[in-house]
Amino acid sequence: MNHYRLGLIGIAMLITPIVYLPRFFIEARFTGAIPAIILAAMTGSLISIWFLHSMKQSRGLTVLEVIKKQVPSYLGWPLHVCMSITGYVGGALVLITMSSVTMRFINPTMDIHVLLLCFLLAGGWSALRSSRALMFGMEYWILLCVPLLFFLWFKSVSNTMFDWDAVLMLTDYVKITPSWQLIFVGSFIFTGFISFYVFKEAAKWQASIHEAWMIPLAGVIVFCGFFFIPFGVHGTQAVEHYNYIWMNTADSIQLKHGMIERGVFIYLAVYMIISLLFISISWYSAAAWLMNGVLASAAYSPKKTRRIQQLVVVVMAVVAFAGGHYMNEQQLFLFTKYWFFARFIVDVILVWIVGSAVKRSKLSL
Numbered sequence: 581m582n583h584y585r586l587g588l589i590g591i592a593m594l595i596t597p598i599v600y601l602p603r604f605f606i607e608a609r610f611t612g613a614i615p616a617i618i619l620a621a622m623t624g625s626l627i628s629i630w631f632l633h634s635m636k637q638s639r640g641l642t643v644l645e646v647i648k649k650q651v652p653s654y655l656g657w658p659l660h661v662c663m664s665i666t667g668y669v670g671g672a673l674v675l676i677t678m679s680s681v682t683m684r685f686i687n688p689t690m691d692i693h694v695l696l697l698c699f700l701l702a703g704g705w706s707a708l709r710s711s712r713a714l715m716f717g718m719e720y721w722i723l724l725c726v727p728l729l730f731f732l733w734f735k736s737v738s739n740t741m742f743d744w745d746a747v748l749m750l751t752d753y754v755k756i757t758p759s760w761q762l763i764f765v766g767s768f769i770f771t772g773f774i775s776f777y778v779f780k781e782a783a784k785w786q787a788s789i790h791e792a793w794m795i796p797l798a799g800v801i802v803f804c805g806f807f808f809i810p811f812g813v814h815g816t817q818a819v820e821h822y823n824y825i826w827m828n829t830a831d832s833i834q835l836k837h838g839m840i841e842r843g844v845f846i847y848l849a850v851y852m853i854i855s856l857l858f859i860s861i862s863w864y865s866a867a868a869w870l871m872n873g874v875l876a877s878a879a880y881s882p883k884k885t886r887r888i889q890q891l892v893v894v895v896m897a898v899v900a901f902a903g904g905h906y907m908n909e910q911q912l913f914l915f916t917k918y919w920f921f922a923r924f925i926v927d928v929i930l931v932w933i934v935g936s937a938v939k940r941s942k943l944s945l
Contacts, residue, residue, distance in 0.1 A: 584715045585773075585782040587722050588861070589795060592772025593802045594729070595858045597826045598677050598851060599670075600916050602806045604765050606819050609750060609811075612758030617803050620763045624770025625796040627931055631774055632792060634935040640784055643777040643934060644872045650937040659933060660873020662926045664866045667775050670923065671707075671862030672900035673916050675699050678855040679904060680912075681824055685831070685848060696904045699856070700897045706860030707867065707893050714864060715781045718857055725850045732843050733805050735833050742812040749816060750808070764924040765917070769799040771927050776861055778868040823909060867892045 596602065605613040638646045647656045679695040706714065736742065777783060810819050810829045822828045826847065833843030840846060867889050907915070 582782060582784065583719060584779065584784075585777075586794070587715070587718045588776040588779070588782055589773045589798070590722055590726070591718065591854065591857055591861060592776070593769050593799055594725070594854050595674060595772070596769055596802065597806055597824075598674050598681070598855055598858075599768075599920075600677075600913055601765060601768065601920075602810070602825055603823065603913075604762065604917065604920075605803075605807050606810065606825060608758070608762055609816065609819075610753050610756075612753070612756040612762065613807070614750060614754045615756065616758030616762035617766045617800075617807070619758065620766030621770060621796050621800055621803075623763060624767035624799070627767070627771050627928060628774070628795050629792045630935055631771075631777075631931045634931070634938045635777065635783065637938045638783075642780055642783045643774075643930070644868060646934055646938065648872065650940070651933055655933060657873050659926075659930060660869050663775050663930065664869035664873070666919070666923050666926050667862045667866035667869060668896050669919055671703065671859040671866070672896070672903060673912070673919060674855050674858050674862070675703060675900055676904040676907065676912060677916075678852065680909065681827060682848065682852070684824070685827055685844060692904065693901075696901050699859070700901060702856055703859035703863065704893050704897045706856060707863035708890060709860070709864075711779045711781060711864070714860060715779060718861065721853050721857055725853055728846055728850050732830055732833060732847055733809060735835070735843060736809050736813055736829065739813075739833075743815060744812060746811045746816050747808050750811065761917075761921065765920045766803070767924055768920055769803055770795055771924070774927050774930065775869070775923075776865050778865050778872075823913075863893055863896055866896070 605617065608616065635641070635643065635646070641649075647659065651659070676696070679692055679699055682695055683690050683692050706717075709717075806826065810822075810825045813829050813832055814822070814825075819825060827844060830847035831842060831844040835841060835843060835846075870892060871885070871889060
């Protein structure tokens with residue numbers, strides 16, 4: 581079992597509150613949210629298992645190496661560009677959202693440009709580290725953040741004011757047909773790691789059946805925590821009044837016997853770490869997709885390749901800063917929804933191309 585690969589799967593699942601995924605489902609709580617996540621779990625898990633099975637046949641190669649060896653250039657080049665764009669945009673959306681959240685809950689009078697610059701410097705610097713350094717850092721930070729997140733979940737559910745009736749009332753709407761858009765959004769929990777499969781450390785050991793069943797199980801647990809707990813804390817009607825529902829949920833947690841009185845500070849610290857991990861991994865992956873696709877034919881020295889990678893990340897940071905300056909909250913929410921749709925389509929195309937190429941190469945042996 582490859583713990584680096586599991587870490588990438590975990591990062592993609594845990595970032596969902598920052599990219600508004602719980603809000604999408606909370607808004608659709610009476611119009612098919614629960615059936616949508618069931619269908620999204622089935623769809624996303626099948627796509628992920630197909631992808632892991634295909635990569636298992638490639639015997640330790642990354643997805644970039646598989647495409648380079650077995651996919652024609654007329655398919656590989658556009659795929660590299662699309663994966664690079666979706667990866668970069670995902671990291672930029674998380675960066676802008678986290679800056680807005682930090683300003684709102686820490687110091688509303690703070691200039692958001694300062695926060696954007698701080699997150700850009702931290703995320704850009706991390707994205708320029710080696711893949712081994714990123715994987716080691718991800719492993720240690722996840723081991724720190726996940727227990728703290730589960731602790732906050734436990735404190736919420738164990739509160740005597742937690743309204744289980746509000747949670748159980750949602751079962752009255754399980755027979756409503758969901759929209760396909762909600763299924764596309766929900767599938768990110770289960771397929772979000774696919775574009776991160778550029779790390780050699782994550783592809784070193786072949787995927788096993790244990791990882792296959794862990795994806796739907798862990799995804800459903802993460803979704804249930806992020807979706808159902810706010811209903812028990814705020815009720816079925818009040819939840820729609822919050823843009824960052826989990827920040828407000830964590831703010832309602834009181835830690836009576838600790839140095840930190842409010843749970844929101846723990847939650848914000850955890851999600852600063854997870855957001856920076858997601859930004860750095862997304863931008864590292866986006867740069868790898870771009871350089872292995874667009875610049876693969878050019879013979880550059882390692883030093884020049886490093887400079888090109890730095891230039892790519894700097895351009896990403898500048899565009900993200902401009903987006904954070906001009907986009908308001910509603911535009912960010914709408915843009916994130918369209919990003920989910922594009923990400924799902926690109927991931928399906930990637931898995932289909934890689935799966936077909938691996939199967940074809942296996943038959944030709």
